[in-house]
Amino acid sequence: xxxxxxxxxxxxxxxxxxxxxxxxxxxxxxxxxxxxxxxxxxxxxxxxxxxxxxxxxxxxxxxxxxxxxxxxxxxxxxxxxxxxxxxxxxxxxxxxxxxxxxxxxxxxxxxxxxxxxxxxxxxxxxxxxxxxxxxxxxxxxxxxxxxxxxxxxxxxxxxxxxxxxxxxxxxxxxxxxxxxxxxxxxxxxxxxxxxxxxxxxxxxxxxxxxxxxxxxxxxxxxxxxxxxxxxxxxxxxxxxxxxxxxxxxxxxxxxxxxxxxxxxxxxxxxxxxxxxxxxxxxxxxxxxxxxxxxxxxxxxxxxxxxxxxxxxxxxxxxxxxxxxxxxxxxxxxxxxxxxxxxxxxxxxxxxxxxxxxxxxxxxxxxxxxxxxxxxxxxxxxxxxxxxxxxxxxxxxxxxxxx
Numbered sequence: 251x252x253x254x255x256x257x258x259x260x261x262x263x264x265x266x267x268x269x270x271x272x273x274x275x276x277x278x279x280x281x282x283x284x285x286x287x288x289x290x291x292x293x294x295x296x297x298x299x300x301x302x303x304x305x306x307x308x309x310x311x312x313x314x315x316x317x318x319x320x321x322x323x324x325x326x327x328x329x330x331x332x333x334x335x336x337x338x339x340x341x342x343x344x345x346x347x348x349x350x351x352x353x354x355x356x357x358x359x360x361x362x363x364x365x366x367x368x369x370x371x372x373x374x375x376x377x378x379x380x381x382x383x384x385x386x387x388x389x390x391x392x393x394x395x396x397x398x399x400x401x402x403x404x405x406x407x408x409x410x411x412x413x414x415x416x417x418x419x420x421x422x423x424x425x426x427x428x429x430x431x432x433x434x435x436x437x438x439x440x441x442x443x444x445x446x447x448x449x450x451x452x453x454x455x456x457x458x459x460x461x462x463x464x465x466x467x468x469x470x471x472x473x474x475x476x477x478x479x480x481x482x483x484x485x486x487x488x489x490x491x492x493x494x495x496x497x498x499x500x501x502x503x504x505x506x507x508x509x510x511x512x513x514x515x516x517x518x519x520x521x522x523x524x525x526x527x528x529x530x531x532x533x534x535x536x537x538x539x540x541x542x543x544x545x546x547x548x549x550x551x552x553x554x555x556x557x558x559x560x561x562x563x564x565x566x567x568x569x570x571x572x573x574x575x576x577x578x579x580x581x582x583x584x585x586x587x588x589x590x591x592x593x594x595x596x597x598x599x600x601x602x603x604x605x606x607x608x609x610x611x612x613x614x615x616x617x618x619x620x621x622x623x624x625x626x627x628x629x630x631x632x633x634x635x636x637x638x639x640x641x642x643x644x645x646x647x648x649x650x651x652x
Contacts, residue, residue: 278326316413333368388602390425395626406609447634508539
């Protein structure tokens with residue numbers, strides 16, 4: 251077991267992190283392994299901040315530990331830290347004006363991606379062997395891509411969300427990061443509940459419309475990775491997944507997410523308007539969310555149902571969609587979370603909203619390095635096909651090792 255407290259060279263931990271490790275059972279599939287968790291998971295006797303010190307001040311210590319954590323402890327893993335997140339999880343950059351922004355160990359001049367930024371930095375810096383985060387609009391997949399890790403957004407509902415601060419419940423998932431594919435698969439097997447739908451992979455759809463939007467340097471890395479793994483997967487069929495509708499798909503996600511935030515995070519912000527201090531970009535997004543009307547939300551949900559039906563039809567059991575995890579390399583960390591961030595967020599949500607709308611599992615695997623930055627390749631599977639993605643990560647690891 252590494253010494254406690256762990257060194258924090260990448261500023262991954264919150265000031266209110268654990269004072270003592272929570273030791274797992276002496277035996278189990280994860281015995282001797284260490285992990286950390288994003289600052290939105292309930293830990294008995296501890297408070298969460300959701301990335302905001304005002305929330306932390308008003309919070310009460312949890313009475314019960316989140317089941318996702320308990321399951322890992324029961325499997326033998328030891329919890330060693332609580333990690334920083336983007337303020338109220340409302341960003342894809344991986345920055346926090348209150349607690350400081352974690353450093354991307356694989357590309358120090360660039361952001362980690364968010365909002366599970368501390369968790370991804372901790373794993374990438376070998377502060378722990380794996381970490382839990384959450385993914386609503388990409389906060390597992392984007393950081394995994396930017397930091398060169400394995401990351402899973404599961405089928406919606408297959409990992410328990412009890413004891414996890416909600417953001418937009420119809421999109422929220424618990425996800426996780428790891429450096430090693432075999433360990434990554436073990437963690438998934440420990441956490442996944444619900445219906446497992448097994449099927450051999452017989453079809454791969456290459457999302458042509460999403461590849462053509464990738465930055466040139468990242469695009470070259472991804473095509474090289476696809477060449478390496480080509481003989482180990484069915485010949486990919488080029489397919490337009492969203493095409494010109496992607497802007498409308500992204501807008502539907504934004505509207506639904508914002509409307510659900512009106513019932514989850516916004517009440518606290520309104521109740522403490524005189525004392526809560528929101529960072530730039532976060533404040534503006536909450537203002538936009540507060541203005542979304544029920545009629546707008548109803549129209550977006552109707553559109554979402556159509557999107558989900560279309561995506562489910564594309565990926566019956568045995569079919570995967572392959573796409574770039576993100577269309578861009580990670581921005582440099584001095585980018586302000588304001589107007590200049592809008593284009594990055596818009597482009598990225600165009601890739602991450604697919605799995606969210608349909609509640610489908612998506613994995614990001616390390617695919618290579620471009621301009622000194624890690625690049626992630628993603629696979630979206632059918633509902634309940636999470637285990638197939640975990641197996642795929644192990645199978646492809648020797649071929650795309652970076």
